[in-house]
Amino acid sequence: MAAALYESKLDHLSILKKGKVRDIYDLGDCLLMVATDRLSAYDVIMPDPIPDKGKILTQLSIFWFNLFSDMVPNHLLEGDVSSFPSECQLYQDILADRSMLVKKVEPLPIECVVRGYISGSGWKSYQKNHTICGISLPAGLKESEKLPEPLFTPSTKEEVGQHDINISFEEAVNRVGRDVAEQVRDLSLLIYQRGVDVASKKGIIIADTKFEFGLLNDEIVLIDEVLTPDSSRFWPLASYTPGGPQPSFDKQFVRDYLTSVKFNHQPPGPRLPADVIEKTREKYLEALKLLTGSTHGL
Numbered sequence: 430m431a432a433a434l435y436e437s438k439l440d441h442l443s444i445l446k447k448g449k450v451r452d453i454y455d456l457g458d459c460l461l462m463v464a465t466d467r468l469s470a471y472d473v474i475m476p477d478p479i480p481d482k483g484k485i486l487t488q489l490s491i492f493w494f495n496l497f498s499d500m501v502p503n504h505l506l507e508g509d510v511s512s513f514p515s516e517c518q519l520y521q522d523i524l525a526d527r528s529m530l531v532k533k534v535e536p537l538p539i540e541c542v543v544r545g546y547i548s549g550s551g552w553k554s555y556q557k558n559h560t561i562c563g564i565s566l567p568a569g570l571k572e573s574e575k576l577p578e579p580l581f582t583p584s585t586k587e588e589v590g591q592h593d594i595n596i597s598f599e600e601a602v603n604r605v606g607r608d609v610a611e612q613v614r615d616l617s618l619l620i621y622q623r624g625v626d627v628a629s630k631k632g633i634i635i636a637d638t639k640f641e642f643g644l645l646n647d648e649i650v651l652i653d654e655v656l657t658p659d660s661s662r663f664w665p666l667a668s669y670t671p672g673g674p675q676p677s678f679d680k681q682f683v684r685d686y687l688t689s690v691k692f693n694h695q696p697p698g699p700r701l702p703a704d705v706i707e708k709t710r711e712k713y714l715e716a717l718k719l720l721t722g723s724t725h726g727l
Contacts, residue, residue, distance in 0.1 A: 433466040433478035434527070439520050449474055450483070450659065456514060456530070459506055463528045464654075468709070470683050471694040472593060477701040481727045483527040485713045486657045488725045491529065493655035497623065501616050503651040504531040504643065526725060534643030534650050539601050540586050540593060541613050543621040545579045546636040547572065548662060548675075550595070562595045573636070573664075574671040579621055581614045586641070612649050613642045624656045631719045633678065634669055636662035658713045678716035682709050 437452040445455040449469035454461040464483030468475045487508070494503045507513065507530040510521050517524060544551050544561065551561040552572050559566050562582035570576075583601040584593045602610045617640050628635050638661035641653040654660050658679035665676055674681075686705045692698070718724050 431481065433480040434483060434523065435465060435467060435478045437463045437465060437520075437523060439463075439517075439523070441516060441519060450486070451653075456516070458533075460531050460533055461513070461517060461524075461528060462531050463524065465527075468680060468683060469659075470680055470687055470698070471692070472587070473694065473696045473698045475683070475698040475701055477706055479706055479709050479713065481710060482659075482713055484725070484727060485717045486654055486659055487527045487529060489657045489717055489720060490654045492721045493624065494651070496627065497620055497651065497655070500620060500623070501651045502645075502648060503655075504534050504645075506530040506532060526727075531652070532645060532650070534645045534652050536586075536641060536643040536652060537605050537609065537613065538586055539596070539604055539610075539613075540584045541617040541640040541642060542582045542584055542595075542637065543579050543617050543640070544576065544582055544637040545621065545625060546575050546634070546662075546664075548636050551580075551582070551637070563597050571672045573669075573673065573675050579618055581617055583610075583614075584639075609644075609649070613640075616640075616642070616649065616651075620651070620655075628656075628663070628720060629666060632666045633716065633719055634664040634666050634675075636664055636675070638662075658716050663716050678712045678719075680709065682712055 439454060442454040446453045450464060450467050452463045452465060464487045466478035466480055466482040468479050468482065491505065491508045494505045510524045510528065513530060547555055547570055554561050555566060555570060559568055561580060564580055582595060583598065584595050587593050620640065621638060625635050635656060638656055640651065643650050643652045661679060662681065663678035668676055683705060690699055714724060714727060
């Protein structure tokens with residue numbers, strides 16, 4: 430296991446933005462996206478990284494970008510560091526397996542959430558008034574139960590340290606226009622369903638997920654990361670039993686720890702114990718292996 434990468438620090442390259450997990454550099458005609466091992470929970474960046482997490486997210490995203498390329502264009506140009514521009518080669522050891530060259534795309538100011546099962550904030554909302562993000566649901570659903578049909582529940586996309594806010598579809602229309610909102614809604618549901626079909630054959634339930642899209646020459650493009658343990662809830666199919674929380678291959682393990690120490694969801698995040706860090710890494714790695722058939726040397 431390699432040392433964790435909390436921050437990339439590529440001194441000879443022009444940093445454009447540091448997100449919760451990814452550091453983005455401007456290479457002129459394209460961007461270099463570096464997935465660090467930072468972990469964000471409840472929109473707060475934890476002080477302790479999860480070793481290899483950025484590599485796992487990158488390899489999974491490349492897997493899904495390629496799988497969905499016939500459905501929607503994406504921003505991926507290259508994932509092999511040896512094919513990156515010469516100015517990146519100085520940092521080959523840092524960039525290997527955790528970085529992508531991507532197209533310059535104008536990101537949409539919404540996040541496209543799809544919920545196939547009732548969990549997390551959706552379950553909390555349902556318990557109050559049988560709705561999720563203003564969408565009415567039948568009475569009698571259990572926690573973690575499969576929904577009658579997947580729901581598109583967009584949210585705002587806030588800056589680092591701010592909490593994303595669930596919004597109605599009409600509010601999404603106000604932010605991006607009806608045509609774009611309808612396109613990303615329909616694409617999100619289609620991509621999610623194909624992902625669900627692929628993952629179920631490999632023993633994983635994708636309970637919910639978040640997609641991000643951008644515009645390139647007025648064309649919708651899938652960007653950022655896709656169906657990773659950071660952006661999705663992954664549950665083992667073999668042990669799935671609705672009626673309560675499920676075991677998971679994602680950062681729910683960290684969320685559960687944060688709940689146990691009564692974390693108030695405000696920065697700074699607490700230090701993570703060594704066993705929480707290691708078990709989280711193992712869960713992410715297991716998801717990568719199940720979905721792609723490989724641990725990619727990790």
